[in-house]
Amino acid sequence: MKAGEIRAALKPHLDIAQHKNDMGGVAHLVVHFAIAIASLSAAALHIHDWPWYVTLGLAVIAGHSGLVCSFAGHEIAHGVGKMPRWVRRSLELIGWTFTIFATATSQRRAHNVAHHRH
Numbered sequence: 001m002k003a004g005e006i007r008a009a010l011k012p013h014l015d016i017a018q019h020k021n022d023m024g025g026v027a028h029l030v031v032h033f034a035i036a037i038a039s040l041s042a043a044a045l046h047i048h049d050w051p052w053y054v055t056l057g058l059a060v061i062a063g064h065s066g067l068v069c070s071f072a073g074h075e076i077a078h079g080v081g082k083m084p085r086w087v088r089r090s091l092e093l094i095g096w097t098f099t100i101f102a103t104a105t106s107q108r109r110a111h112n113v114a115h116h117r118h
Contacts, residue, residue, distance in 0.1 A: 025080040029072035029095050036065035036098060066098030077108060 001009075043058040073095015076088055083091075096107055 021082055023081040025072045025075040026083075026091060029069055029076065029091060032065040032068040032072065033094060033097070036062045036069065039065070062098075069095045069097065070099050071095075074107075 039058040039062040043055045043062070047055055073092045076095060077092045079088075092108075099107075
């Protein structure tokens, strides 16, 4: 089965319009951004006071939340939730804060070339 045939078969089942007002991506971004900042701050402030495994645990939590922020920024860039363009771009930038070597602009370009070329 070719990509076009798969897309045509799935299109009736994937109605993107029903997700345009969904603010779940924004909620994920805000919550996980706060978790990442809080866990990184706690680890930095208490690095000499707490055992190494607590710092490692906080780093894992921050890493997970940073990953969720990246996915939320990706979904916001796709148009999740109705909002002005400048708000969408700002939230997208926040979503890509924790990624190394990927700004919102470079991610947008690479994503559009690799994912939306068909």
